[in-house]
Amino acid sequence: MTNLPLLCPYKPTTPDASEIEKVPHIFENGYILCQFASAVALIVVASLCLIEANQTGIGIEIGSRRQREFDYFNLALQWPGTFCQHTRHCCSSNACCRGANSPTVFTIHGLWPDYNDGTWPACCTQKSFDEKEISTLHDALEKYWPSLSCGRPSSCHGGKGSFWEKHGTCSSPVARDEYSYFLTTLNVYFKYNVTKVLNEAGYVPSNTEKYPLGGIVSAIQNAFRTTPKLLCKKGALEELHLCFYKDFKPRIVRLDLPVQMAGYIQGLAVVKRKFQVPDADYSQTSSNIWTFVLSTPAVNSFIAIGFSSNGQMVGSSAIVGWVSSTERTIKQYFLGGTSANLVEPDKGNLQVASNFSLITSQSSRLYLGFQLETSQPQTRLLYSVGPDGFLPVAPNYRLIEHSDKFSTSINYITGQSTSNSQSPYSKLRKSHGVLNMLGWGILLIIGVIVARYLKPYDPLWFYLHTCIQSFGFILGIIGVVCGFVLNNKLNADVSTHKALGIIILVLGCLQVMALLVRPEKESKARKYWNWYHQGVGRILIIFAIANVFYGIHLGEKGKAWNAGYGAVLAILVVTAVIFELRLWFKK
Incomplete structure (x- = not known):
């Protein structure tokens, strides 16, 4: 018998049908x-x-x-x-x-x-x-x-x-x-x-x-x-x-996979904050081959890792894997924007080694492994886990928005990783959100309450109303400018949020312009001007409230911000109801 290293020699044959029931076709030479x-x-x-x-x-x-x-x-x-x-x-x-x-x-x-x-x-x-x-x-x-x-x-x-x-x-x-x-x-x-x-x-x-x-x-x-x-x-x-x-x-036999993996690889561990993927490792297999393995307990979700040059999701490429009841799937996606239709499957800039990707579910964990052909992968990594029970399906394989995410910066030479606890331009994001929330979403509402319920205190109510609305308008304009600057830096796809912001800004400008043509109290046109002024103001406030909540959603600030703004609105509504009841009783 010839001893051939790395080779397992064999040639084809076909077993007789009499040997066993339904014997399949066998290998070739x-x-x-x-x-x-x-x-x-x-x-x-x-x-x-x-x-x-x-x-x-x-x-x-x-x-x-x-x-x-x-x-x-x-x-x-x-x-x-x-x-x-x-x-x-x-x-x-x-x-x-x-x-x-x-x-x-x-x-x-x-x-x-x-x-x-x-x-x-x-x-x-x-x-x-x-x-x-x-x-x-x-x-x-x-x-x-x-x-x-x-x-x-x-x-x-x-x-x-x-x-x-x-x-x-x-x-x-x-x-x-x-x-x-x-x-x-x-x-x-x-x-x-x-x-x-x-x-x-x-x-x-x-x-x-x-x-x-x-x-x-x-x-x-x-x-x-x-x-x-x-x-x-x-x-x-x-x-x-x-x-x-x-x-x-x-x-599949139940085994303690992370312990076994530790014997094969040297690399990093993602910071175990609240992120659902506490295990992620890499190794350099050869000069231009890098192997990555990550896992999550979310077995009914997709698991993904994105490679970014600047830490931004938009413009990066990601490897995404999931296991359904009928198939195991690994795909590369190009993240062209934040909307689902701009996250394109089977596209991206990563050179994935062929026939060397694996996704498996075992012991209540999902494991994704793959290889990249590159001298060195990008150092900014973005991890995400999809919502439970929502997997991409054919033919579009569209991704649902992730339920959790995390990012790291990696030094491939030392193997050290640094968690990116703050999103890029976090101060600008926060300024944009707070200014618009306070200006359009809170002060304008207070100004309306003053105008409606403090009329007996004339002319104090008018000066208060004008000052509050003017201050809110100024804060709102600054917030909108911050939004445009942020959009240019991030190149994010927030078209709906941006459109609502422009509408709110236009309505605010119309309100200011209306003050310049306000008729005298004795004028017959004053009634129509009041209808216009009150109508535009109410529409502006409705759009502002909606856009504030939508902005919180886009910024992924979570329940705390929603609860905080909701509590402020509740206080303003209760205040308005109390004043309204007092008006009714006086009548």
Whole structure:
């Protein structure tokens, strides 16, 4: 057998229909290769399946005869070209490596009943292996489970039947006897035909091509809706594991992923303020390849990371991922503005490495991993999480506004990150909001109350009304100017807010101009002027209140600002009601 580093040789063959029910089509000629093993580990580990201690050192065998029922099945497949490079895996007859010089398919290593806690049952009954029980399956087992002939001594038995005696006897009540166990294993092997899936996904054997493990993982995910575990040796794929519930529906084993990731990567941790994505890490895989992994407990939301040159959302590109009941999706978006129609899917300035992106949901967390091809990514990172239960859907894949966000500045040389607790131009934003709220949204209302209810105190009411409205108008103009300056700096898409502001400014100017043409009290036109003045003032106030609340929404100031302004309005309304009741009683 030729020992080929990084290569797993095999060529096509088609099994006879008599060997097993509905045997699928098998791989074609060539070699399968593994690349980027170190970088992909941090993504693949998102769905590791626990396997036997004598293979990986994970887990503990339970050897007592009285054992509880197992929790799930672990189907382990092996690639003979890699598995058999080390003769210690094989028995003296080398049966397990039969055809390893020109392998055609992944072969079976075993179907193991396992526990969720990392242990597994073993040697559950005293039933000895009887080869006659599976005589009708002999040819299929020899071809697709050749290592079965090389059984190593176990804690209960040894020789060819050791796998059944050690593991198969613990598969009850799913498989209650020897024949049922081996037939079930073969049927699961062919139903979840890894060889066929990879072939159809374009991962065909080749003497020259090298395939990233992330692409292989994605192909399995898309076909079986689960994440496999891949084991490589010296860059060559050796084993592939799939986990199943007892009804053989795919499942993922519960593991502490952040702890495992820490062993693979060095990087940053996003500041754990209120943000829902406390885990985000990066590593430089090579001179121009950067790997990113982030996670969130919001499994029914999208998770996103944007790369910005100035810390602004607008103009940046983002990688967004989500897991729905039917698909796992990762897309790049270009953030052309703040409105949904300007956030465009499948566009952006990021060079994402092909076949090396992964999104998975496990242990009540969502994990997103991807690679960027660049000498150094942009240093201003924007993180966001979507609202719970609202995922982008085909054909537009439009994003709903995020429910939470956070940003950091990163030094890729030192690995240090600095949280950006304040939004860019935060002082200008606050000045714009406070001036407009106080001028248009509060003082003008107070001026109206004075004009309506303090008429008996003539001419005091008039001077108070004029002064208050003039002061409010001046503050409002300054606030509008701040808004135009802010819009030019941010280049934000706030067309509705801007339009309302212009309307309010125009109405305010009309009110000032109306003072210059105010008729005398005795004039017949004074009645119509009063109607105009009062009508325009009321419309202005309605627009002002609406735009203040809308501005709070755009600025994402939250409930505190809404509650504060709402409380001021409530006080003004109560005051007006009290004065109005006094007028009625006097009449």
